[in-house]
Amino acid sequence: MxxxxxxxxxxxxxxxxxxxxxxxxxxxxxxxxxxxxxxxxxxxxxxxxxxxxxxxxxxxxxxxxxxxxxxxxxxxxxxxxxxxxxxxxxxxxxxxxxxxxxxxxxxxxxxxxxxxxxxxxxxxxxxxxxxxxxxxxxxxxxxxxxxxxxxxxxxxxxxxxxxxxxxxxxxxxxxxxxxxxxxxxxxxxxxxxxxxxxxxxxxxxxxxxxxxxxxxxxxxxxxxxxxxxxxxxxxxxxxxxxxxxxxxxxxxxxxxxxxxxxxxxxxxxxxxxxxxxxxxxxxxxxxxxxxxxxxxxxxxxxxxxxxxxxxxxxxxxxxxxxxxxxxxxxxxxxxxxxxxxxxxxxxxxxxxLGQGYTVGGRRLGQIQVEELVFRLPAAHGVLFWRARAEPERLVVQIEVPGPGSQEACATLAASIEAELGVRCAVSAVPEGTLVPGELLAERLDAMKPRKLFGPGENWEQAIVRG
Missing domain, CATH: 3.40.50.12780 (ANL, N-terminal domain)
Known part of the structure; x- marks a missing residue:
């Protein structure tokens, strides 16, 4: 754009x-x-x-x-x-x-x-x-x-x-x-x-x-x-x-x-x-x-x-x-x-204040990692990721919905090590791992309170989700 x-x-x-x-x-x-x-x-x-x-x-x-x-x-x-x-x-x-x-x-x-x-x-x-x-x-x-x-x-x-x-x-x-x-x-x-x-x-x-x-x-x-x-x-x-x-x-x-x-x-x-x-x-x-x-x-x-x-x-x-x-x-x-x-x-x-973690002697914030994740080619389709800061390395997972997961992981790992100066391990997880598919497709609303139920209806869920 x-x-x-x-x-x-x-x-x-x-x-x-x-x-x-x-x-x-x-x-x-x-x-x-x-x-x-x-x-x-x-x-x-x-x-x-x-x-x-x-x-x-x-x-x-x-x-x-x-x-x-x-x-x-x-x-x-x-x-x-x-x-x-x-x-x-x-x-x-x-x-x-x-x-x-x-x-x-x-x-x-x-x-x-x-x-x-x-x-x-x-x-x-x-x-x-x-x-x-x-x-x-x-x-x-x-x-x-x-x-x-x-x-x-x-x-x-x-x-x-x-x-x-x-x-x-x-x-x-x-x-x-x-x-x-x-x-x-x-x-x-x-x-x-x-x-x-x-x-x-x-x-x-x-x-x-x-x-x-x-x-x-x-x-x-x-x-x-x-x-x-x-x-x-x-x-x-x-x-x-x-x-x-x-x-x-x-x-x-x-x-x-x-x-x-x-x-x-x-x-x-x-x-x-x-x-x-x-x-x-x-x-x-x-x-x-x-x-x-x-x-x-x-x-x-x-x-x-x-x-x-x-x-x-x-x-x-x-x-x-x-x-x-x-x-x-x-x-x-x-x-x-x-x-x-x-x-x-x-x-x-x-x-x-207080956000960020130290990895291998370097202080890292979320936005630094995010910048490199979204520099991956759009063709990889990566929208969701997560990372864990360990004392000596950064562990990253990315959702790669299509082919090319190995290439995406290798490219991101090289970028992190070159630009952030830390060791890392990058792996791909199946689509729906980080943002579950049921969350995206969910259609149920909060139920209105009820007191009278018909045969076979679950009366344990009168006020919570059905």
Whole structure:
């Protein structure tokens, strides 16, 4: 799939997507917009600044109000000293959020809250997040900042968790606000198995999807199991993906298979969207709404850019202000020019703190191995893989559905040893080993509760799967 040249407009704001009034003049040069944020919000939009210096000035203007408002929360009221600036403030951690559960971070009256959310973590207290109605306009506006915008003619399949996590609800509401038709295909719902997902993609002529990168590859196998050909989904024009790092090779493979652009998103439940791809495939951080910094745990230093743990300060947060919140994601952030001319820093997400393993004295992360797996020729049909990091070697398994498994294994082993510098053992496993065929073909939904059964019916499964 070829990415468009620099004639693609910058991401549409929510007002543009719905045909609403713009607050500025006509669009300027390619990649710039002169419209404002959500109507009447006073929030910035791409094109409101023309240089990194102007962007930094806007950030500086918002730091003092953010600090002032944060004092309304019990947590920061105790932490902030009189006259203390952001540069003198320590990090806010996930542990702080857990200890503040549920409302010790709250900075507005409880009656102003519109929604409450929690992260998907499973240890100890959850990390809570809550938003006012005004903040939902900001969430939606940031979500629709896309090189392939959402509009009234689109049908968006949301295949991200709903529940207490923000991402599914945010995409749902933002797309509706943009006039699109939304298909709520929650990936954690028993009512939407993979067989139903591919049917919906086909029958509803879905144009956009919102999922993890891994989901989009499972759909390929599910479509094959259901008898769909590679060209059965011509309406699909973009796949929005988030929730896990994606290598450039896996991105290209997904684009080749689906014949649609992959648009990578980055965000978190506590704050919402943090960045997305420009027309040139480089992810930009929404630094006009959220101030990013880089923390080096070895030195304890915090710098405006570089490689390290991402620390964020939302500049317009109401319900739950966060000051120097350490996401614990390892990123590379740079204020550097890009042909899109958005004048926003670029960000590469390298992984989560603590992820990765040492093999033969070298530290390896999942994305490094993934890049080599998906560099294998597409003819091998490899979609699924797994690896185990042993002290002295990397053990890798790949599903090779057709002939050529020996060649695929030998090619991958040579790439791993040459590029990663570790010993490895690569083997092929039968199709359906890593993603079971019954998972792809499953059609049963969660059953509704029943009390009365007929002769021969199994009354042990009244509420669980049949």
């Amino acid at each position: 070829t990415r468009p040249p620099n004639t693609t407009a910058a991401p549409a704001t929510a007002a543009q997507a719905t045909g609403g009034p713009a607050t500025g003049g006509p669009a300027g040069a390619a990649g710039k917009l002169t419209t404002g944020g959500p109507s009447g919000s006073g929030l910035p939009a791409i094109g409101d600044w023309s240089s990194f210096d102007e962007l930094r000035a806007r950030q500086d203007e918002r730091i003092a109000p953010a600090l002032h408002h944060a004092r309304n929360s019990p947590f920061y009221d105790k932490r902030l000293e009189p006259g203390q600036g952001l540069a003198q403030l320590g990090l806010t951690t996930k542990a702080d959020l857990r200890e503040s559960y549920p409302f010790n971070m709250l900075a507005v009256p409880r009656e102003r809250l519109a929604t409450y959310h929690e992260s998907s973590g499973s240890t100890g207290n959850p990390t809570p997040a809550y938003f006012t109605e005004a903040e939902w306009a900001d969430l939606a506006d940031r979500f629709v900042r896309k090189t392939v915008p959402i509009g009234p003619t689109d049908t968006l399949l949301v295949r991200i968790p709903y529940g207490l996590v923000l991402a599914g609800h945010m995409a749902h509401w933002a797309a509706m606000r943009s006039g699109a038709t939304v298909v709520p295909g929650d990936c954690r719902s028993l009512a939407v198995p993979y067989s139903r997902v591919v049917r919906l993609l086909h029958d509803l002529e879905v144009t956009l999807t919102w999922s993890t990168p891994s989901e989009s590859l499972i759909w390929v196998a599910a479509a094959k199991a259901a008898g769909y050909s590679p060209g059965s989904f011509p309406a699909l024009r973009a796949l929005y993906v988030a929730g896990e790092p994606i290598s450039s090779a896996r991105r290209r493979r997904i684009e080749e298979i689906w014949g649609a652009l992959v648009i990578e998103e980055y965000g978190c439940t506590e704050v919402g969207p943090l960045g997305s791809d420009c027309p040139y495939g480089r992810m930009h951080f929404w630094a006009d709404r959220v101030l990013p910094e880089i923390y080096d745990p070895q030195s304890g230093q915090i710098t405006p850019e570089g490689t390290g743990q991402l620390v964020i300060t939302p500049l317009y947060r109401e319900a739950m202000p966060l000051l120097r919140y350490n996401l614990e994601d390892v990123v590379d952030l740079r204020y550097e020019d890009c042909p899109c001319d958005w004048k926003l820093p670029t960000v590469r997400v390298l992984g989560r």
